[in-house]
Amino acid sequence: MSAFQDLMAFQRETEALAQIAGRLGWDQETVMPSGAAHQRGEEMAAIEGVLHARRTDPRVGEWLSRAEAPDAAGTRALALIARTYGRNAAVPGSLASETARVTSVAQGIWAEARARNDVAHFLPTLERVVALVHEKGQALAAAGYGGGDPYDALLDDYEPEATAAGIAAIFDRMRPRLVALRERILGADGHPTPLAGHFAEARQLGLARDLATAFGYDWNRGRLDLAVHPFSSGSGNDVRITTRVVEAEPFNCVYSTIHEVGHAAYEQAIDQTYLMTPLGAGVSMGVHESQSRIYENQLGRSRAFTRWLHGQMHAIFGDFGVSSAEDFYRTVNRVQSGFIRTEADEVHYNLHIMMRFDLERALFSGGLAVADLEDAWNTRFASDFGIAVDKPAHGMLQDVHWSVGLFGYFPTYALGNVYAGCLHRALRADLPGLDESLAQGDALPATEWLREKVQRYGGLHTPAEVIARSTGAAPTEGPLLDYLEAKFGAIYGL
Known part of the structure; x- marks a missing residue:
């Protein structure tokens, strides 16, 4: 040989x-x-x-x-x-x-x-x-990794070629527009009301399976289980997803499932000739997150898809207090300051990541001791979100990542949103009739576009190359911010 x-x-x-x-x-x-x-x-x-x-x-x-x-x-x-x-x-x-x-x-x-x-x-x-x-x-x-900087060297594990300085520059450009949009939304009239009621676990899990199927999850090579913190695991021909059920908050299960299906769909779609090789997994966590976030948000929270979801929930749970599909769309996309990152709306989500990114950098630069992390978290959260953390499970204990040593991982969530914004703009240009399928609960045209443009290549191209090849342009935060301003401007009449 x-x-x-x-x-x-x-x-x-x-x-x-x-x-x-x-x-x-x-x-x-x-x-x-x-x-x-x-x-x-x-x-x-x-x-x-x-x-x-x-x-x-x-x-x-x-x-x-x-x-x-x-x-x-x-x-x-x-x-x-x-x-x-x-x-x-x-x-x-x-x-x-x-x-x-x-x-x-x-x-x-x-x-x-x-x-x-x-x-x-x-x-x-x-x-x-x-x-x-x-x-x-x-x-x-x-x-010599990370240019000699320990935090950059850790970040390189999750997003090769990225640097903390480069990510900070993106965040600095994003923050003013996000904060301005948030303030305009919170000052608007006619905020949608949240869901209220009891949504049985077994029925939520049945809906979760239907949602996974709608987005193209291959059940012959996967399974769905419950976990404290939802995640996707595996690659190739054994890719498993988990979700979380709160019987008073069905959107937790709905959108956790769609999110994890995005990760799993990426792994299941990689060219089988790459199986059990370095090319047989997603190229970076940022690109991985672009798949989960575009499934969850731009597709799963779209007006067209929520029209179908509204009908499904009525069939499964009966009358749950939201009579029209349009009101349901507004409820799904309700904007409010909240404690939990995984439950955050699209406007607030990246602000959660920016806070964690800054705290991580402070921990690794020596500017913040672990013993002072809770106070630092609570102070920063009150400043950024305007509400005081009421308990540690809603504060620094909410995420599993730091317990398992995933420092440098959090910023890839926001990078994933940026990549998803770029991909969504290109996807919509190529599939002008997509909403007709989404309104029928069929997300396969979007999944097939993503399979062809992104997922099948696995680790063959660098993260920047993946986005450039898929969209015809280098990744930038502009498409994401434009999408958020257009979507929520329409919902809230801004």
């Missing part, structure tokens, strides 16, 4: 082991008994040790030095393997294993603290997680 073939055979086994690790994570979030938490931590540490050893195996470096790619896909695969090899070689194996062990256990401690609204219960664990991740960032920076 050639060096390229040897390397790709070795990589296939590494990818298979990574999928097993991911399945352990899915199990932990969905069905694992709570008493197994510490044992699972040891299991995760063990498999991470094996993965780190394979990703830093000297034979990988040797194969890379001799491998000749047969085509463009092979060239890109080699580049991605080399990137992973270099980054993993910069991080000691003991640090990788210890981080996996601690973050696995930390997930359960975070969930307990969130349920008890007890920040003190979580802080010692969070301090340990931050210290470990900071050590990783420093090791990567010392090896």
Whole structure:
């Protein structure tokens, strides 16, 4: 066998082991008994040790030095393997294993603290997680990643080629228009009323399955489960989604499901020839988030799709207090300052991300101690959203990300919104009759467009290339802001 073939055979086994690790994570979030938490931590540490050893195996470096790619896909695969090899070689194996062990256990401690609204219960664990991740960032920076900046080196894990400075510049351009739009909306007359009533869990889950089907989710290669924090897991031919049910708030389940289907649809659509290779997964979290956000918002919250959804909810739940499809559309898109990021309307959502981004940077620059994080969160939240945090589960304990060490991940959510804005403009130009399908509960034309333009390529192109190839222009925040101003200007008569 050639060096390229040897390397790709070795990589296939590494990818298979990574999928097993991911399945352990899915199990932990969905069905694992709570008493197994510490044992699972040891299991995760063990498999991470094996993965780190394979990703830093000297034979990988040797194969890379001799491998000749047969085509463009092979060239890109080699580049991605080399990137992973270099980054993993910069991080000691003991640090990788210890981080996996601690973050696995930390997930359960975070969930307990969130349920008890007890920040003190979580802080010692969070301090340990931050210290470990900071050590990783420093090791990567010392090896030249992230331009020598630890936070940029961490960010590069989730959005290759992005920098904190570049993201901050985008956020600085977005914030004034978002804040101005919010103030105009909150000052308008005739705000829609929220839903009120009881929406049984079993019926919500039935609707969730119908929604996943409407957006093209392949049930032969997936399943739906419940989780505290909804997520999508896996790639290729085993891609699972989760949702959350609150019986007084059905939109939580509806839009969590559509969001996760966006992630899953991306993974299911990747060219099967890339399966179990570095190209066989989404290229970045920003591009991944562009799929979940365009499904959830530009499609799932559109006037046309909510017309169909209104009818479905009437059929499933009976009279729930919103008689017309137009009123339902306005209720779905109701704008208000709220505590929870995952439940935030489109106008407020990016402001949640900007706050977390600034807090993360402060933690890693030394300007903020973990012990002071709750006060910093609450102060910033009151300033940005005009309301005081009433309990930790609505504040710094609401998200799972920091407990599992995902620092540098949050800004990709807002980048995903920016990418989604660009994609939506191009999609609408190419599919002028899309609303007719959406009004029938059929989102497949949009899904097929996204499959062809974005999803099937997996990791073949860089994030910036994905958007440029799909839309004909480099990514920019303009289309997203224009869409938000037009949509909510019409809803609120601005």
